[in-house]
Amino acid sequence: MxxxxxxxxxxxxxxxxxxxxxxxxxxxxxxxxxxxxxxxxxxxxxxxxxxxxxxxxxxxxxxxxxxxxxxxxxxxxxxxxxxxxxxxxxxxxxxxxxxxxxxxxxxxxxxxxxxxxxxxxxxxxxxxxERPCIGGPFLGMSPKTMLVDMGSNVDCRPSLMLSFAALGTAFSRTFIGLDNPRVGLLSVGSEEAKGNRQVQECYKLFEDSHMNFVGNVEGMDFFTDKADVIVCDGFVGNILMKFTEGLGAALGSYLQKGLSSQMNNAQSESIISDLWRITNLPRKMGGPLFxxxxxxxxxxxxxxxxxxxxxxxxxxxxxxxNLVDSMRSELSEVTALMETSG
Incomplete structure (x- = not known):
């Protein structure tokens, strides 16, 4: 538009x-x-x-x-x-x-x-x-680290995940304000050879792209500031997001029982509210459709x-x-790469 x-x-x-x-x-x-x-x-x-x-x-x-x-x-x-x-x-x-x-x-x-x-x-x-995706920050304690795809595509070819990385890079640069966002590929280990076939094929594509690719990252790296844009397919991304939501709710319930005898309701509710907020960021800000x-x-x-x-x-x-225009520009560079390599 x-x-x-x-x-x-x-x-x-x-x-x-x-x-x-x-x-x-x-x-x-x-x-x-x-x-x-x-x-x-x-x-x-x-x-x-x-x-x-x-x-x-x-x-x-x-x-x-x-x-x-x-x-x-x-x-x-x-x-x-x-x-x-x-x-x-x-x-x-x-x-x-x-x-x-x-x-x-x-x-x-x-x-x-x-x-x-x-x-x-x-x-x-x-x-x-080929397809759109949903992305954005999803942890309040790491508000500058974003996840893409959050659940819109459960089966993804490596070329599609490269496109998602480009869209995420544009979001991170334009919306979050990072000059040169670091892109990480979610895997089961940081070494290049780690991961399933999909991740290993993605690694080569990401490495050859114009993006600031920092290699594989693990789940714990959402908290270590290793990458700004963490990329996975929507199957993994949605499980990760809903696990975090559920963990926040479970911890909140656990803490509420433990804190009820040590502080007043207002104090305990404030702590529970903060915990819910940092584990449910998409519920507070929505997820842009990239x-x-x-x-x-x-x-x-x-x-x-x-x-x-x-x-x-x-x-x-x-x-x-003007996020849409930024995404178009970033995506065009990936498209040119795929046409050259393909």
Whole structure:
């Protein structure tokens, strides 16, 4: 999307029916973002339900538009089949608004598969890319270290993972602010020969690329500042992310029992809240969809209002920083390498 004609307010289209707690939390979170960001909102969903939620809050009505949709796509539905049978579903209507230029960014807490499918089919992929991916920081204690892919592609050829590394490099440089991000390949050991066939084939491609490749990294290196962009396929990435979420919840429960006799509720809840925050960063800021031709941020399905607001803030920042253009530029260098070597 051409961002040269930016307006003063970023126009955010939200799939108001997406997520486990929609539309209550999606509407509330959108309005929370409206209080702190220079944005306009387009809330897509069942008009009566969305307007009913809006009526519970005070807000500047001139900055909020409700766009009616007929249906929504659930997590249990096949994304492509559902898009064909539900052409007026909220995520499809929202994506078309972004494509048409009526909005600048899209945010959804709904079905990841449906959000990705509608983005690919309506917005299109960047030149030279086979599939999009989801990436970003995922540990609050290491906020400058990012993971890609977080779960959108469970089977990846080495060439696709090289593309993901390029997209992650652009994100790290543009969004996080690192001049020359270090790229690491997640493996079972730091030596070049370690890893399965996929990792070993990736190693050679990464080594020959223009990126600042530092070799294989291990799971513990998310905490050692060895790499800024850690690359794996979505199968491994999603397991890693959900393990971290589960670990945070389990430790929180364990600590709550132990701390209850040693400090008051406010103190123990503060510690538990901090632990949850550092192990659940994607729930607070969403995950940008890398590789499509406009800014799209996907949130966790169980996100409450603060997660919705965080995802909106992430999307606005992606737009302000021209992240899509940065990714196109980085990806073009990888595409040129693959054409030369292939």
């Amino acid at each position: 051409d961002t040269s004609g930016k307006t003063s307010r970023v126009r955010v289209v939200v799939d108001a029916m997406g997520g486990d707690f929609a539309p209550q939390e999606t509407v509330l979170g959108s309005l929370e973002a409206l209080k702190i960001a220079d944005i306009e909102l387009l809330l897509v969903g069942d008009k009566q339900s969305v307007e009913e939620e809006l009526s519970k809050h005070d807000y500047d009505a001139s900055l909020v538009t409700v766009v009616a949709s007929v249906d929504k796509i659930g997590d249990d539905e096949h994304p492509v089949h559902a898009m064909r049978s539900k052409p007026e579903a909220s995520i499809i209507v929202a994506t078309k608004l972004l494509k048409s230029g009526a909005a600048d960014v899209l945010v959804s807490m709904g079905s990841t598969g449906a959000s990705m499918a509608s983005s690919v089919m309506i917005l299109g992929l960047m030149d030279g890319l 590789g499509v031709n406009a800014p799209v941020v996907l949130g966790h399905g169980s996100s409450k209002a603060d997660g919705v607001a965080g995802a909106i803030n992430t999307a606005v920042r992606c737009y302000d920083l």
